[in-house]
Amino acid sequence: MEEVSRGRIPEAVAIVAKREGIKPAKLTKLVSAGRVVIPMNARREIRPLGIGEFLTTKVNVNIGTSKAFESSESENGKAQAAVEAGSDTIMDLSTGGDLDLIRRNLLAALKVPIGTVPIYQAAINGDLSSERMFNALENQAKDGVDFVTIHVGVNKNSLERLKYSPRIMGIVSRGGSLTMKYIVETDQENPYYDEFDYVLEIAKEHELTLSLGDGLRPGCIEDASDRAKYMEFIMLGELVQKARQAGVQTMVEGPGHMPANDIETSVRAIKHLTDGAPLYLLGPLVTDIAPGYDHITAAIGGVIAGMAGADFLCATTPSEHLDLPTREDVIEGTYVTRIAAHAADLNKMGVKKRAREWDLEMAKARVDLDWERQFRAAINQRLARQIRHRRGVEIDTCTMCSDLCAIRIGRELVKK
């Protein structure tokens, strides 16, 4: 961000501009205005990725151990599978086992931007303290992490608002609840908020991108869009401004569970309050009643949010609310979230035209009844082939319509 604001176009911007089909000068402006971020630690050699306005909607996939399942290998395998399925970034949310080892393995194995949540490491080996929080942040930055979530919107001010908000579920963010616990138990302010300048120093030194966390995200439909949440948006907006002044790249994170009708307003409000900072969406899940299908409830919310301006979708898996995801869950979540991102892109300014070429290719393959070409245009080629061929019936149409295929009837009429 600093290089850019001095008028030089760094190599990363040039690469992203080419990848996205946007003019480098325009992208340079967007990066220096903070409307686009390119998360890339000073130590990391990765393919640069842009997130924000006029760029395609990106997808993050979370992996990570928990106390119940501590295997570094299996989380590494999930991360690799997610990248193969097309995830743009990976977040390591590990909270079990040797966190340093898990993180370093991931950083060594993957060439996509990697994010973490330092407060987890600060919390799992004892009581939270300012020192432990900053140690975790600094160590992870040194290791080469490209972006970190810090829950700076959870502070004395927003918790005061939360107190007057008649929520059913309170705080459902892990990092948010740990921060609240610290504030309540010590009567101290959230260290990352209180010493945000120190956060910025660390971020600057390591060229770390900040993702200002959504600690007060609603955990159910009933809790959506309350005053506490808007208070958090306001806090995050102030900190985005500070970070930009310091030359630190910053995203903000958005909610949560939310009725579909509220999403557009919510996304537009966050964009207003944070001056168009790239918006990283968790969900939004449009209903609470579908455990086992929350990759889908999130995809629904993701498309609506994407149309309203969200830039970056966090994949949800079928295991959400139930269990640590399996490798298969991670793959399914990745594809479904990519579908949501693409469906949003079909309507996104600056992106729409190129995004629609993909659908056009599929449409042309379909009208030609050219199955091989349809498979190649499918987001999950293997799945499409498997469904078509599972019964071993080989006809030129599909077995749903057989010779009553509308496309074939149309083609034969044209021939006459």
Next chain:
Amino acid sequence: MEEVSRGRIPEAVAIVAKREGIKPAKLTKLVSAGRVVIPMNARREIRPLGIGEFLTTKVNVNIGTSKAFESSESENGKAQAAVEAGSDTIMDLSTGGDLDLIRRNLLAALKVPIGTVPIYQAAINGDLSSERMFNALENQAKDGVDFVTIHVGVNKNSLERLKYSPRIMGIVSRGGSLTMKYIVETDQENPYYDEFDYVLEIAKEHELTLSLGDGLRPGCIEDASDRAKYMEFIMLGELVQKARQAGVQTMVEGPGHMPANDIETSVRAIKHLTDGAPLYLLGPLVTDIAPGYDHITAAIGGVIAGMAGADFLCATTPSEHLDLPTREDVIEGTYVTRIAAHAADLNKMGVKKRAREWDLEMAKARVDLDWERQFRAAINQRLARQIRHRRGVEIDTCTMCSDLCAIRIGRELVKK
């Protein structure tokens, strides 16, 4: 509809009113204005179901043989499974085997409204003719079918508009393409359109509800929202008006493949042009590139359409565009479409309040970490149980967060 317009509240209206928590007098008005339909053949003994304004969004599931797979038993099994998974209605789209037998078996087995598409039966045993089309319609009505799709919007006028519309895929509706073939080859008008009065006579005699088919629905993103489609809306609107004058209950069907941003406009336009007739949605699928996931691309479109006024969602399965659905596909499509309908209901006038009670129950069960209650509140209880217990780890939180569970941290703070 006739009974209602004479000021009497038939039993069916009373039952639906109770089921939906709406005043019988209000529902009576909605039915007589044609804003709500209660599809129920004069011969059928079923639980009455209302579709339209101020009522919960309903879900239809299609089943049916094709030339490649003709088994009546397996389609019957799929229909039963769909009803068990919560489908409100079933459409029999069979085009292979003994169609009369398949339909009669379904009518005997199921106590939900059943719909058919008579033109399929008219077409599969030879060349289409006016006589064959009306025979099929009348025989199916006599058998007790509750609603039928007739593609009356495909006629000389709309085909003329289609000619000037630069579509990639032309017509992708089976019934639409058969109708077009008849018109092009014989130079005769579509019999159902030309003799719509005769259609109305049959409908009236058997208390058959008409679903005015979406024969020109776009088959790809590129073809969405063109002039031909709007021409069809206009045609359907005129016929809705005629049907209402004749006292015949009528729905209209909507498109198809459509970018997410177009859906609200399209739904509102159909509602305007058809004077608020109950809208039965096929999809809309918000991208073309996801074969294997089209239950999801349709669910995304379904929620957006539902918020804009769609009343009735047709389930799409993971097999769409690839193969005749299996029983598992039908079940999956049913649940996912029900999720879309419910997510829409959380925002629907007259329905919202009751719909949110379900989500509230889940939220309360979650905050109590009461797993049994969460399962009971889950739309697919069996799936939720299976995911939670698949690894045999039994802890009070879920294995994703283990003791870093935000909800538990919050609860413990409250206790202090």
